[in-house]
Amino acid sequence: MKxxxxxxxxxxxxxxxxxxxxxxxxxxxxxxxxxPEKKTERKIHPEQNQVSVDGRPVSYVRYEYYMLxxxxxxxxxxxxxxxxxxxxxxxSRKRDDLFPVGRLDIDTEGLLLITNDGDLAHQLLSPKKHxxxxxxxxxxxxxPPDAKEQMEEGLVLSDGTPTMPAHxxxxxxxxxxxxxxxxxxxxxxxxxQVKRMFETLGCRVIYLKRMTMGxxxxxEALAPGEYRPLSEEEIxxxxxx
Numbered sequence: 001m002k003x004x005x006x007x008x009x010x011x012x013x014x015x016x017x018x019x020x021x022x023x024x025x026x027x028x029x030x031x032x033x034x035x036p037e038k039k040t041e042r043k044i045h046p047e048q049n050q051v052s053v054d055g056r057p058v059s060y061v062r063y064e065y066y067m068l069x070x071x072x073x074x075x076x077x078x079x080x081x082x083x084x085x086x087x088x089x090x091x092s093r094k095r096d097d098l099f100p101v102g103r104l105d106i107d108t109e110g111l112l113l114i115t116n117d118g119d120l121a122h123q124l125l126s127p128k129k130h131x132x133x134x135x136x137x138x139x140x141x142x143x144p145p146d147a148k149e150q151m152e153e154g155l156v157l158s159d160g161t162p163t164m165p166a167h168x169x170x171x172x173x174x175x176x177x178x179x180x181x182x183x184x185x186x187x188x189x190x191x192x193q194v195k196r197m198f199e200t201l202g203c204r205v206i207y208l209k210r211m212t213m214g215x216x217x218x219x220e221a222l223a224p225g226e227y228r229p230l231s232e233e234e235i236x237x238x239x240x241x
Contacts, residue, residue: 005044006025066227067112067228068226071225078098099114101120144201
């Protein structure tokens, strides 16, 4: 790993802005290898130098990867003036530049990858990469007899937007009258896509949850709002998908 400026090191680890870091150093609160460091422009090696702030070690992490079971009522964003964000749920994060890979609607639950790895995010979100995403949904209304065939051929949404071929699996009758439980596999992520696809078929989505994204499957042990770091195997599988 390349050397980093001390202020960049600490801002990336969420210790403050560059001006705040400079003030902290001026007050003798930052130590490098046990010695107070006043020059925040100094370059350090993340794997060799030991950095601490107020006596607390600050280790450097280049990338973080978290699996979140997104609950309803939070937005898939890094900041929002009205709602809690998915990033605010990741309490153990070390870096200050995490973002959600793709978006789930505020009323949609399920698998969301949180990371700061832009290359991986691009691979997972690019329609050209054909990364499958599986959703569980409860829908109301009566599906047309050829719904599966229409999905396989690719729908044209009400505003004229075409969708890539998708796979529909009807699981069972839902608890409510005229409702069905289904699995839908898509390879893209247009705005409100799953809801709009079923609207095109004359149905309404009343509950939606993402189950998988590429090789990553939602951990059943995670309740809505809970998260965990990805394992090394999960990270490697995502990158090699």
